[in-house]
C-alpha cells in the first residue's frame with residue numbers, strides 16, 4: 644500500500660492517518676455523526692484517551 648493515497652469515501656484512522664477497511668477492523672468509535680475506524684487497538688486506545696485532539700486535527704487537514 645502506498646502511503647498518502649486517499650480515496651473518497653474511504654475511512655482514515657485519525658490517529659496514525661492510514662486508510663482502514665471498516666470490514667477488516669474491529670476497532671471503531673462513534674464520534675459525533677461519524678464513525679471512526681482504527682487500524683489497531685493501539686490507535687483505538689489513543690483515540691479514546693483524547694478523542695477531541697484527533698478529530699480537531701482531522702478537521703484542520705480537510706480544509
Ligand SMILES: [Zn+2]
Pocket residue numbers: 656658659660661681682683686
Ligand atoms: Zn492507526
